[in-house]
Amino acid sequence: MTEMADAGATSQEMMSLSGHLTTAMVDVYASKNTAQTVNALEKRRMFGWSEADLNRMIEEYEDGTDGDE
Structure with a gap:
């Protein structure tokens, strides 16, 4: 997830690939x-x-x- 965020993916884009239902869960796995x-x-x-x-x-x-x- 961090690599996707580093590449500029939005939370919505990461959610669509990971299956997470909330941006809060995406944030857990995408380190800032x-x-x-x-x-x-x-x-x-x-x-x-x-x-x-x-x-x-x-x-x-x-x-x-x-x-x-």
């Missing part, structure tokens, strides 16, 4: 990591976020901060 964060941010780039914004968000994720500090 930086690759998934980068994939999500790359998708957001399509909506106009700058490279600097994306890099800052990745750094905040890796540092464990949320940008509000």
Whole structure:
């Protein structure tokens, strides 16, 4: 499941392949990591976020901060 999430699969797509009935169960088996964060941010780039914004968000994720500090 983690590999599918790393590849950018949505929870619905993973549910259709795994047979899980809820996204909560998918989340149990799809460990969160930086690759998934980068994939999500790359998708957001399509909506106009700058490279600097994306890099800052990745750094905040890796540092464990949320940008509000």
